[in-house]
Structures are given as structure tokens and as C-alpha cells.
């Protein structure tokens with residue numbers, strides 16, 4: 066496993082990290098979830114991403130238990146706030162930052178979050194209020210670094226221009242061969258300002274593994290067939306996308322990689338990406354995906370992969 070510095074922070078994060086959306090505490094059995102986490106540490110993953118809203122606290126509670134036996138300085142722990150935790154608890158107001166941080170610390174059984182992220186931008190709260198509240202979490206020692214997820218470029222810029230507040234070090238956008246939106250504004254802006262990307266759904270929720278064949282039924286035991294986990298995949302399961310992904314298989318073979326490894330290596334070719342946050346429902350996926358760290362792929366092969374996907378995603 067290789068490690069990269071996260072933005073301007075002193076955090077060294079593994080190129081492949083492990084997330085917990087839909088999976089741990091929710092759709093994946095606890096024993097299996099624990100086995101995934103163990104496999105992650107065995108493979109050199111040192112970076113774990115979660116959020117208060119994943120399973121409305123259940124993912125953090127699972128991780129709090131599962132990580133309890135490990136030295137706290139042996140991993141980098143990231144969580145998030147913003148999405149509703151109850152009918153009245155949501156957003157990035159000063160009161161919510163204070164309340165949600167305490168709740169996350171309790172569930173995660175720790176006294177410090179390494180990376181505290183705003184899950185989305187909160188248009189109901191003045192940016193100054195959010196940034197001042199976040200700065201206090203850093204000053205108090207309960208948070209080491211700050212990040213955001215899916216903030217529009219103009220809001221990132223506005224936060225950068227505020228005086229006397231802590232600086233963001235990370236951005237968490239969706240990024241994969243199937244979703245290249247961050248390349249337009251967010252990556253250039255972040256790269257110029259010491260902010261690194263930790264990217265979500267780098268495998269398109271499993272679609273970029275090639276296991277969803279356009280002419281065959283959805284394979285049982287996959288996210289797409291799961292009642293608890295499969296609700297966000299419609300865009301990804303369209304026939305042109307699935308056909309294009311099948312056409313990537315020979316390219317992966319040419320590179321000497323599996324298709325998930327090729328898809329992850331593609332994400333990691335971008336120097337502003339510090340880590341690709343994978344999900345995993347079984348340990349073998351963790352092991353396979355970690356094989357993408359440190360591989361060299363000919364840029365011309367990546368260009369061919371991009372062209373195949375671009376053609377499929379073009380509006381008809």
C-alpha cells in the first residue's frame with residue numbers, strides 16, 4: 066500500500082481507504098463487516114471514512130466497537146455532519162456542529178476526529194457561522210482537520226477567503242470513470258489551495274467491477290439486488306453504461322489488472338486525489354481493490370478507457 070499526504074495536512078492516508086455508507090451497521094452483517102475491516106488493516110489501509118447519518122449513527126457505532134482494540138494513532142478517522150439526524154437536527158449551524166460532534170465522538174468511542182467533514186453545503190446557515198464553529202472544534206483539540214463533501218466551487222472559494230478561520234484540507238466528491246464532474250472546477254481550485262480529494266464511489270458502487278452484465282439478471286448478493294443498499298444505482302445500471310463497462314475488460318487484462326483495480330488506478334492517476342474510498346461487502350473485495358495502489362498504467366490505455374465511457378455517456 067502506498068500513502069499520500071492529504072492536502073496541506075500532516076495526515077498520510079492510504080491510497081485506498083475504507084468507507085461505511087450503506088454497508089457497516091446497515092446492509093452487511095456485523096461479522097462480515099468486521100472481517101472487511103480486519104482485511105483493510107492487513108492490507109495497509111489506515112484511513113476509515115464514515116458519517117453520522119450512515120444508518121443514523123449505526124455505522125459510527127459499529128466502527129466505535131470494531132476499532133476499540135486498535136491503537137488510536139494507527140488509523141486516520143474521518144466522519145461528517147449535515148444530513149438530518151432527527152426531525153430537528155440537521156445542517157451546519159453552530160449548535161449542530163457542537164451537538165453532532167459530541168454525538169459522533171461518543172459513538173466512535175474516541176476523543177478526537179482526525180477529519181471532520183461538512184457532508185454538503187448548508188444554505189440555511191451563514192458560512193461565517195459554520196466556519197467559526199468548525200474552527201472552535203479544531204481549537205478545542207476534538208478535531209484535527211476539516212473537510213467538505215460536494216461543495217460548489219464558489220462556496221469553497223468563499224470559505225477560503227474568510228479571515229481567521231481554520232482551513233479545509235480535504236474535499237470528498239464522487240469521482241470515477243463514470244463521474245468526472247470534479248475535474249471541471251473543484252479539482253483545479255482545490256489543487257491550487259492545498260486541498261486534497263478523497264473520492265467516493267470510485268467503483269460506481271460496484272458497476273465498474275463489470276459484474277453487472279447488460280444481458281444477464283443482476284447477480285444475487287450484490288448491492289444492486291439489496292433492498293437496504295440498492296436504492297441509489299438507477300443511473301449506473303443503464304444498458305449503455307453496462308455495455309461500455311464490459312468493453313473495459315480487455316483493457317484491464319492488457320494492463321495486467323482486474324477491472325476494479327483498473328478503475329481505482331484510473332482515479333489515483335490524478336495527483337490531487339489522496340485516496341479512493343471504497344466500499345466492501347466482503348474481505349476478498351478489500352484485498353483485490355488494494356492491489357490498485359502503486360500500479361503503473363500507460364496513460365494511453367487510460368485514454369482509451371475514458372473514450373469508451375465518454376461515448377456511452379454522451380446524450381443520445
Ligand SMILES: NC(=O)c1ccc[n+]([C@@H]2O[C@H](COP(=O)([O-])OP(=O)(O)OC[C@H]3O[C@@H](n4cnc5c(N)ncnc54)[C@H](OP(=O)(O)O)[C@@H]3O)[C@@H](O)[C@H]2O)c1
Nearest residue numbers: 084085086265266267268269270271274287288343344346
Ligand atoms: N460524501 C458523500 O456524499 C458520499 C456518498 C457516497 C459514499 N461516500 C463514501 O464513499 C464510500 C464508498 O462508496 P461506495 O460504497 O459507493 O464505493 P464503491 O467502492 O464504488 O462501491 C462499493 C461496492 O461495490 C462492490 N464492490 C467493491 N469492490 C468490488 C470488487 N472488487 N468486485 C466486485 N464488487 C465490488 C461492493 O458491493 P456488493 O458486493 O454489495 O455488490 C461494495 O460495497 C462510502 O462507504 C462512504 O464512506 C460518501
